[in-house]
Amino acid sequence: MCNLMDTNSKIMRLIVIITGLLLSTITYGQTSLNEIGLEAGKYKVGFKHYTVSDSTRNYRIHNEYNNQLIQRPISISVWYPAKIEDSNSEQLTVLNYVEIFKEEEEWKNLPDYFLMDWFQHLPNTPQNKAHLSEKVHAFSNPTFSGDNFPVVVYAPSYQASSIENFALFEYLASNGFVVISSPSRGTETRWLEGATTKDMETQSRDVEFLLKEINNYKNIDSKKVALMGFSFGGLSNAITVMKNKNISAVVSLDGADRYNYPVLEKSPYFDLDKFEIPYIHFAQKEIPKEVLTTDKIPEELNYNFKLYDSLKYSNIYRYRFHDLTHSYFSSFGVLFANRDKRQDKSDEKIMASYNLLCQHTLQFLNATLKNDEKAIAFIENKPVANGFSETLISKQTKKALQRDFTYKDFNDLAFKQDYQDLIPLYKKTMVNHPNLKLQEGMLNMLGLRLSFNPKKKEQGYNVMLLALHIYPKSANLYDSLAEAYFYNKDYQKAILNYKKSLELNPKNQNAIDRLEQLKE
Structure with a gap:
């Protein structure tokens, strides 16, 4: 749901063009949440929305037309598996979601009757007005279900709302995920400056703020976190992955990591080798020649997937949905966006494809965050094997290359088992990685630390004992192990190991001095 504000940025114009919302070619959609047909999972869905402040950044309310700075406000929307225990939790409507625009667009006191006229991504048509009364699956502020759930952190499209993909979020929450999102907004004010690297970094910092915010919830599994983003949000997530190792998977909903790759490359954090987690990209249908020519869109947008082509150490899945143009990768796009009769499919096909997009997203997250065997098989299958014609969905995959296994990788394995049974672990690892070199100095320093x-x-x-297994004739390692025992007042073992060090190096003055000290 790209914001269509006027901008001088060539890149931003490109994103606007590919949404296909030219006034001379529009029609109005006839859709409904019920017709999208998403089948909810076993959980009821809770929703909460609140605002916190990021004290590390300054911000100005643009609409107040002054120079007053405040701490950067972060509006946060959360969908979660819930218990509906009493009548205090009210089932929400689309209007309840739309009202959040007032806060996020900094028109907090705007009367509701202005909503469809004030925000340009909500065209004021009878069809769109009818959506406002539709019931959604979420309830306001019920208690969390008692389990711990994986988390999806969502980055919206350019200057879009935290709730732009609410139907997908509710679907995921009903299937056992927590989804947390904040709006896409500029660095100093509400407005981004034109899809620049600075804008991307700002949204990335907002995503990192949410990665910290999830730790305030008891019912989440902070070790199972995925990022998901639409359009410009996909670009921001790509750079966030390169900065953070605590992310398990990435979902790109026709992300601008495809359209704006040069913006990604300009980041000081850009490092493809640090992107080594499962990545799925859902792409829009091919743009027709008529639209390419009329709107002066580079033809390469139909086939250029540079991030997909460039990544080496990720398992990557790329799908193309042949009945979806860019706008309809969000709930608000399906419900509210004008249709471009030059390229958009029928409302029925758009809703059916959005339903399939949600299903594929759920399967990928079940596979990567829950290790669900059926979901893994679904993602690895070709669409035809899952019952979908390739005229509807086509797919490409690329398997991760095996990177060199280093001492850091071994230490990660050792850390996971709390440095127990290290010699068996080393022997097993050497079978699969015979070129692994664990340096004596590294093991010595880690053991002492x-x-x-x-x-x-x-x-x-x-x-230390692993180090001595690898380097059995190292006087220095025996001396260090003795120092460790000495520090922890295990003097008998300290004496034994100082003596072994002296057998290998009779000139080890430290061992001589320590043994004299221990005699006293």
Whole structure:
């Protein structure tokens, strides 16, 4: 749902053009939430919306026309599996979601009767007005269901609302996910400056703010986190992945990581080698020649997937939905966006394809965050094997290359098992990675670091013993292990290892001095 504000940015004009919302070619959609036909999962859906402040950034309310700075406001929307225990939780309508625009667009006191005239992404038509009374699946502020759930952090399209994809969010929440989102807004004010690298970095920081915010919830699994973004949000998520290692998967809803790749490359954080998690990109249908010619759109947009082509260490899945143009990768696009009769399919096909988009998103998240076997098979299958014609959906995949397995990777494995049973782990790892080199100095430093921590001393000893398994004739390692025992007042083992160090290096003055000290 790209905002169509006038901008001098060539890139932003391009995003606007591909939405196909030219006034001379529009028609009005006849859609409804019920006809989209998303079948809810086993959970009821809760929704809450609130605003917090990011004290690390300054911000100005544009509509107040002054120079007063405030802490940057972050509007947060959360969908979650819920318990509906009493009548205090009211089932929401589309209007309840639309009213959030007033806060996010900084028109808090705008009368509701202005909503369809004030915000240009809500064309004031009878069809669109009818959507406002539709019931949605979410209820206001019920309690969380008792389990811990994976989290999806969502980045909206250019200057769009936190709730732009609410039907997808409700669908995911009903199937056991928490979804958290904030609006796409500029660095200093509500307005972005034109899909620039600065805009991307600003939205990325907002996503990182949400990654921190999820830790305030008890019913989430912070080790199972995916990013999802539409259009410009997809671009911001790509750079966020390169900055953060605590993300497990990425979903791009026709993301601008395809359209605006040069903006991504300009970031100081750009590093393709740090993008090594499962990535799925859902692309719009091919843009017809008539539209390419009339709107002066580069033909390469139909086939250029540079991020897909450039990534080496990710398992990547790329789908093309042949009945969806760019606008309809969001709930608000399906319900409210004008139709471009030059390229858009019928409302029935748009709703059916949006339904399939939601299903594929759920399957990917079930596969990557829940390790669900049926979902893994679904994602690995060709669309035909899942019952879908390739005239509707086509797919390409690319498997991750095997990167060199380094001491850091081994240490990650050791960390996961709390540095227990390291010698068996090392032997098993060497079978699969015979070129692995664990340097003596690294093991020595890590072992001492852990040993000097009273809560981790046993783990430190284990690292030292692994080091001695690999380097059995190292006088220095025996000396370090003795130092670890000495520090922790295990003097008998300290004496034993100082003596072993001296057997290998009779000139080890530290061992000589320590043994003299221990005699006293």
